[in-house]
Amino acid sequence: MHEASIVLGMDDLAVQEEVLHFLDRLPGVRVVGAADDTSTLSRAVREHRPDAAVASPALLESGDLDGAALFVVAEKETTSALRAAIRAGARGFYLWPEERDVLARDAERAGRPRTEQRPSAGRTVAVFGPRGGVGTTFLATNLAAACSAKDADTVLVDLDPFFADVTTALSIDDEAAPTIAELAPVANELTGEHLERVLHRHPLGFRILLAPHRPMGSGLDPAVVTASVRALRARHQVVLLHLPRALDEPTRAALEQADMVLLVVTLDVLALQDARRALEVLRASGLEERCRLVLNRVGRGEIVPDDAERVLGLRPVAMIREDRAVRRAQDRGQVVAGRSTPAARRVSALARRILDEGRSA
Numbered sequence: 382m383h384e385a386s387i388v389l390g391m392d393d394l395a396v397q398e399e400v401l402h403f404l405d406r407l408p409g410v411r412v413v414g415a416a417d418d419t420s421t422l423s424r425a426v427r428e429h430r431p432d433a434a435v436a437s438p439a440l441l442e443s444g445d446l447d448g449a450a451l452f453v454v455a456e457k458e459t460t461s462a463l464r465a466a467i468r469a470g471a472r473g474f475y476l477w478p479e480e481r482d483v484l485a486r487d488a489e490r491a492g493r494p495r496t497e498q499r500p501s502a503g504r505t506v507a508v509f510g511p512r513g514g515v516g517t518t519f520l521a522t523n524l525a526a527a528c529s530a531k532d533a534d535t536v537l538v539d540l541d542p543f544f545a546d547v548t549t550a551l552s553i554d555d556e557a558a559p560t561i562a563e564l565a566p567v568a569n570e571l572t573g574e575h576l577e578r579v580l581h582r583h584p585l586g587f588r589i590l591l592a593p594h595r596p597m598g599s600g601l602d603p604a605v606v607t608a609s610v611r612a613l614r615a616r617h618q619v620v621l622l623h624l625p626r627a628l629d630e631p632t633r634a635a636l637e638q639a640d641m642v643l644l645v646v647t648l649d650v651l652a653l654q655d656a657r658r659a660l661e662v663l664r665a666s667g668l669e670e671r672c673r674l675v676l677n678r679v680g681r682g683e684i685v686p687d688d689a690e691r692v693l694g695l696r697p698v699a700m701i702r703e704d705r706a707v708r709r710a711q712d713r714g715q716v717v718a719g720r721s722t723p724a725a726r727r728v729s730a731l732a733r734r735i736l737d738e739g740r741s742a
C-alpha cells in the first residue's frame with residue numbers, strides 16, 4: 382500500500398479547510414488538490430488522478446471520478462444526502478467531525494497497489510556543475526520543461542540562495558512570488574498545503590520552488606533543504622534540484638536526497654579538474670554511485686569526450702552540443718526544450734532516460 386492521494390471537493394470552505402488539515406497530517410494520506418465547485422473538482426480529478434475523492438453531498442454531480450474511490454462527508458445525515466451518496470457510488474458516508482477517525486482509516490486504505498501507480502513517482506535528480514558557467518542553470522531549467530512535456534509532474538527547486546539564476550533564466554519577474562524562504566518556519570511540519578502555496582507555476586506546466594529574491598545573508602538551512610526536497614518527492618514525479626557551485630552543508634544535504642546526480646562538465650581542463658575534486662567529495666560521502674556525467678557545450682576542441690571519461694571514470698549519459706539557440710533563449714528568459722535544435726534534442730533524450738530509470742527503480 383502506498384500513500385493515498387486525495388482530492389477534496391467541499392462547497393463549505395470552512396469545513397474544507399478542517400478536513401484538509403486533518404487528512405493532510407495523516408502519514409498515509411496526501412491531499413493533492415481541493416475544489417469548492419463541481420467543475421473544479423472534475424478538473425482536479427482529471428489532473429491528479431487521485432486514489433480517492435472526499436466530497437460533500439452538494440458536489441456529487443462531478444461526473445467521472447476516473448476510478449477514484451468516493452467518500453462523502455457531511456455535517457448532517459439527511460435522507461437526500463445519503464441518497465445522493467449512494468447514487469454517486471460512494472464507498473462510505475461520514476459525519477463530520479464525529480466520524481473523522483473512520484474516514485481517516487478508509488482514506489489511508491484507498492492507496493492503490495504500487496503497480497497501478499503512475500510511473501517514476503518521486504524521482505529526485507540533482508543538477509550540479511562543479512565549475513561555474515558549465516550550463517547548470519541551462520540544464521536544470523530545460524530538463525524541467527522536457528520532463529513536463531513528457532507529462533511528468535515536475536518540480537524544479539532553485540537551491541542557490543545567493544544568485545537565484547532560475548528566476549532570471551525563466552524570466553519570473555513577480556517579486557512577490559513566494560520562495561523557499563517561506564518554508565523555513567514550517568520546515569518541521571510541511572504539508573501539501575504549504576507546498577501548494579509556495580510553488581510557482583510555469584506556463585510550460587512544471588512548478589518551481591524559487592530561491593529568495595534577495596541574496597540571503599547566510600546560506601540555506603540544510604534542515605530546510607532536506608525537509609523541502611523530501612516533501613516534494615512525496616508529492617511529485619520528478620524533483621529537479623538546481624544546485625549552486627558549492628560543496629557546503631546545504632548542497633550536500635541536497636545531494637544526499639538525490640537518486641541521481643547529473644554532473645555537468647565542459648571539455649576544458651578546469652572543468653575536468655573541478656569535477657574530479659567534486660567526485661572525491663561525493664565518493665567520501667558514499668554518493669559516487671548516483672553520479673552521471675553530462676558533457677555540455679561539446680564542440681571541436683582539443684579535449685574530447687574520451688578524455689573526460691578517462692579522467693573521471695564515468696561514461697557520459699548525455700553529450701550536449703554547443704548550440705547558439707541556447708544562449709539566445711536563455712537571454713530571453715526562455716528554454717530550448719521542445720524545439721528541434723541539437724541541444725534541445727539531447728535534453729529531451731536525457732529527460733526520457735530520467736523517467737525510464739525512475740520507472741524501473
Ligand SMILES: Nc1ncnc2c1ncn2[C@@H]1O[C@H](COP(=O)(O)OP(=O)(O)OP(=O)(O)O)[C@@H](O)[C@H]1O
Binds near residue numbers: 709711
Ligand atoms: N549547450 C550550450 N550551447 C551554447 N551555449 C550554452 C550551452 N549551455 C549553456 N550555454 C550558455 O553558457 C552560459 C552559461 O550557462 P549557464 O548560466 O546555464 O551556466 P551555469 O553553470 O549555471 O553558470 P553559473 O556558474 O554562472 O551559475 C549561458 O550564456 C548559456 O546560455
Ligand SMILES: [Mg+2]
Binds near residue numbers: 517518519546
Ligand atoms: Mg547558474
